[in-house]
Amino acid sequence: MTTAATEAHPVPTADWVTIPDLYRNPYPIYQKLRAESPVHWVPAVNRYMVTSYQACHVIEQDQERFSADETNSLMKRAMGHSMLRKDDPEHDVDRKSYGNVLRPKAIKEHWNAIFQANSDKYLAQLKAAGSGADFVWDYAAPYAAENLRLIMGFHNASQEDMQRWSQTMIDGTGNYADDPEVWAKSEQSYNEVDDAIDEILPYLRKNPDSSLLSGMTSMPIPLEAIRANMKMTIGGGLNEPRDVLGTTVWALLDNPDQLAQVLADEALYARAFEESVRWVAPIGMYPREVTGDTVLEGVQLPAGARLGIVVGAANRDPAVFEDPESFNINREKKPHLAFGGGNHFCAGAWVARASVAQIAMPQVFRELPNLRLDPDNAPVDAGWVFRGMTKMPVLWG
Numbered sequence: 001m002t003t004a005a006t007e008a009h010p011v012p013t014a015d016w017v018t019i020p021d022l023y024r025n026p027y028p029i030y031q032k033l034r035a036e037s038p039v040h041w042v043p044a045v046n047r048y049m050v051t052s053y054q055a056c057h058v059i060e061q062d063q064e065r066f067s068a069d070e071t072n073s074l075m076k077r078a079m080g081h082s083m084l085r086k087d088d089p090e091h092d093v094d095r096k097s098y099g100n101v102l103r104p105k106a107i108k109e110h111w112n113a114i115f116q117a118n119s120d121k122y123l124a125q126l127k128a129a130g131s132g133a134d135f136v137w138d139y140a141a142p143y144a145a146e147n148l149r150l151i152m153g154f155h156n157a158s159q160e161d162m163q164r165w166s167q168t169m170i171d172g173t174g175n176y177a178d179d180p181e182v183w184a185k186s187e188q189s190y191n192e193v194d195d196a197i198d199e200i201l202p203y204l205r206k207n208p209d210s211s212l213l214s215g216m217t218s219m220p221i222p223l224e225a226i227r228a229n230m231k232m233t234i235g236g237g238l239n240e241p242r243d244v245l246g247t248t249v250w251a252l253l254d255n256p257d258q259l260a261q262v263l264a265d266e267a268l269y270a271r272a273f274e275e276s277v278r279w280v281a282p283i284g285m286y287p288r289e290v291t292g293d294t295v296l297e298g299v300q301l302p303a304g305a306r307l308g309i310v311v312g313a314a315n316r317d318p319a320v321f322e323d324p325e326s327f328n329i330n331r332e333k334k335p336h337l338a339f340g341g342g343n344h345f346c347a348g349a350w351v352a353r354a355s356v357a358q359i360a361m362p363q364v365f366r367e368l369p370n371l372r373l374d375p376d377n378a379p380v381d382a383g384w385v386f387r388g389m390t391k392m393p394v395l396w397g
């Protein structure tokens with residue numbers, strides 16, 4: 001809802017917010033910000049941070065006032081100009097080039113069997129290693145990376161390449177300190193991905209399959225756009241399924257009553273997944289830019305203002321969610337914003353749900369009896385632009 005400009009008030013500044021604090025645990029900061037105003041100017045982040053559910057929702061639905069095509073975007077430098085940084089109608093052309101590859105029918109008919117084979121493979125490796133491992137790095141990460149490699153059609157790369165490309169280009173996207181070493185690694189991945197695409201497209205033209213890159217060969221879309229969209233999807237389609245898997249397993253192990261519920265009824269893994277991405281949004285913040293002087297939820301914003309849409313905060317807004325700080329699979333169902341909204345709503349949401357909630361989570365708890373956190377080696381959750389488990393030692397048997 002837009003308030004008349006006359007009733008609007010200026011944006012408060014939150015100069016007490018620091019990046020290390022956000023990285024460690026952003027939620028107490030979000031509580032304080034949201035209670036004061038839906039939007040703040042945050043000098044440490046060099047952005048206006050939008051933390052209320054309603055304000056984030058308004059922005060997602062209004063690309064005329066809030067553009068995804070950010071000026072001086074680091075993501076454009078790190079990955080090229082992908083659909084994620086375009087508005088319609090340009091965005092729509094790129095989005096349509098993904099066809100039906102990531103949609104429920106293709107997942108059911110084709111991808112689920114591949115996700116299952118990958119989960120079998122990485123769980124077998126985990127079990128062969130003994131009775132303890134790091135759940136994120138020894139299972140969730142290779143599983144998510146191998147799924148994405150095959151969905152995208154990178155038959156000339158390994159899952160390790162996918163992990164390295166994803167992390168180094170994400171680091172470039174967040175390289176506000178302009179660290180030359182970070183740019184060097186990011187640019188190397190940029191070039192490697194371009195080379196891999198150039199190599200695989202002719203092969204896929206002759207040997208078509210169900211992958212995204214194969215679909216691109218018959219789409220009227222320039223190579224530059226294919227390259228940028230592929231890089232963005234490597235950056236946006238790997239860490240998130242990995243992180244939701246880690247966070248959900250951690251949350252269930254920490255809440256034995258809820259774990260007992262999902263063990264008794266596997267259909268509840270779908271609820272655990274949705275509650276997990278509400279509770280800890282794997283992508284906690286993404287950018288938009290204000291196209292002209294405007295008022296958002298009673299707050300004045302100048303043309304050109306760079307916004308951070310903090311869905312990690314919106315998803316814990318007490319105006320929408322009761323007892324928002326707790327993980328509760330039995331809470332009243334309400335739409336969260338973890339997959340974004342409007343025209344940029346996550347293209348991979350069905351892939352994430354199928355690969356994580358339908359396949360990986362039930363199998364993990366079925367095949368690793370008495371799965372538990374290692375009492376002598378505490379897990380670590382961290383991050384705010386991206387948030388997940390950075391360390392998660394587990395034991396079983």
Ligand code: HEM
Nearest residue numbers: 083084236237240241282286338339340344346347348352
């Ligand atoms: C739990 C897992 C995931 C989460 C939480 C997530 C979250 C998001 C969010 C918040 C956006 C919108 C960002 C913005 O508007 O700036 C987005 C867009 C996107 N996501 Fe995901 N994502 C996940 C998994 C995936 C996967 C597995 C893939 C690919 C297989 C994928 C592909 C994409 C693409 C292509 C877009 C761009 C859509 C567009 O601009 O139209 N995502 N995702």
